[in-house]
Amino acid sequence: MTNAHMPLTSEEVAGRPSSPSDVTAGLMRGTELAAEVVAKAADRAQAFQQRTGVQPCLATVLVGDDPASATYVKMKQNRSKKAGIGSVSVVLPAETTTDELVAQLEKLSDDPAVHGILLQHPVPGHIDERAAFEAIDPGKDVDGVTMHAFAAMAFDEPGFRSCTPGGIIRLLEAYDVPLAGAHAVVIGRSPILGKPVGMLLLASNATVTYTHSKTRDLADIVRTADIVVAAVGRANFVKGSWLKPGAVVIDAGYNEGNVGDVDFEEARQVASLITPVPGGVGPMTIALLLEQTVDAAERQNETVQQAEADLT
Known part of the structure; x- marks a missing residue:
């Protein structure tokens, strides 16, 4: 699927907005699109291994024994394996220091x-999480967490995207959501989600407003948005009454109980499109991680080949 609407169920089609007073949002499902991205990455990984004899490899580093983090890492490793991408697991004790x-x-x-x-x-x-992120070679930063990656996104230069923001943009493109000229309101300013998704939206010619916990009259600002990206980390924070009729809502939150940052039932009565939680943004994050791992393998191989050619 490229720049095309994901197929909706008959129930969703029947519920698409006919007027601002009779709105039931269609669902922006990430599961199907993510499967396509992963399938293409798997094909490229196989071709790369056949061509070079080397399997693309993703190293995961987990510090401590947080159950949720351990589950996420294991899931990413399993997805890597299914995509033909090798996996190296490094698990460090909770008392690990920044220097270690x-x-x-x-x-x-x-x-x-x-x-x-x-x-x-x-x-x-x-x-010191930032010091840890900056220890990652930018050429291997397939999660897009370094300052180098953020600069690449901000200046619209080649580089790895933060996976969740990159997945959000791909999802918007797949559903043919017009970005040029649209007013996008981002709720949240984390360096790996809120800030970079705003930069990527800006690069797509959207007009971007950043909001956060100290923003005054937040609901009034959100009500002006054509596109809302909720990344605040608070369950059911964004209410349906905050939304402009027909707005596109991206819920990038994931809270205890499989609940997003948006009050889904309220928002679905106002928005034109909305991502479900789970099954919306989440699958795209892992898909972008695997795709960018293959990208990294190809780029590193090209660098090695060029270096060898320069020596001959």
């Missing part, structure tokens, strides 16, 4: 057998 974590990430960065590195976040509170 940085040393481990630098070691992986220097390992030619590793093409992509994922540091599962958040890390324990005593660790």
Whole structure:
């Protein structure tokens, strides 16, 4: 699927908006699109291995024993395996220091057998997370968490995208949501979600307003948005009454009980399109991670080949 609407069920088609007073949002499902992205990445991984004899490899680094983080890492490793991407797992104790974590990430960065590195976040509170992220070689930052990746997104230059923001843009494109000239309101300003998704929307010629916990009259600002990206980390935070009729709503939150940042039932009565939780943004995050791991393997191989050619 490329720049085409995902197929809707008959119930969803019947519920698409006919007027602002009679709106039931269609669902922007990420599951099907993510499956297509992963399938293409798997084909490329297989072709790369056949061509070079090397399997693309993703290294995952987990600090501590948080059950949710461990589950996420295991899921990413399983998805990697199914896509023909090798996986290296590094599990460090919760008492790991910043210096020890940085040393481990630098070691992986220097390992030619590793093409992509994922540091599962958040890390324990005593660790300087930014210092850890910056220890990742930008060429292996397939999760798009370094300052180099953010700069690439901000300046619309080649580089790895933060996976969730990149997945959001792909989802909007797949559903033919017009971005040029649209007013997008981002609720949240984290360096790996809120800030980069705003940069990517800006690069697509949207007009972007960042909002956050200290924003005054937040509901009034959200009500002006054609596109709302909720990434605040608070369950059911965005209410249906906050939305402009026909707005497109991207719920990038995931809270306890499989609940997003948007009050789904309320919002669905006002929006034209909305991502469900789960099954919306989440699958796209992993899909982009795997796709960018294959990208990294190909780029690193090209660099090695060029270096060898320069020596001859």
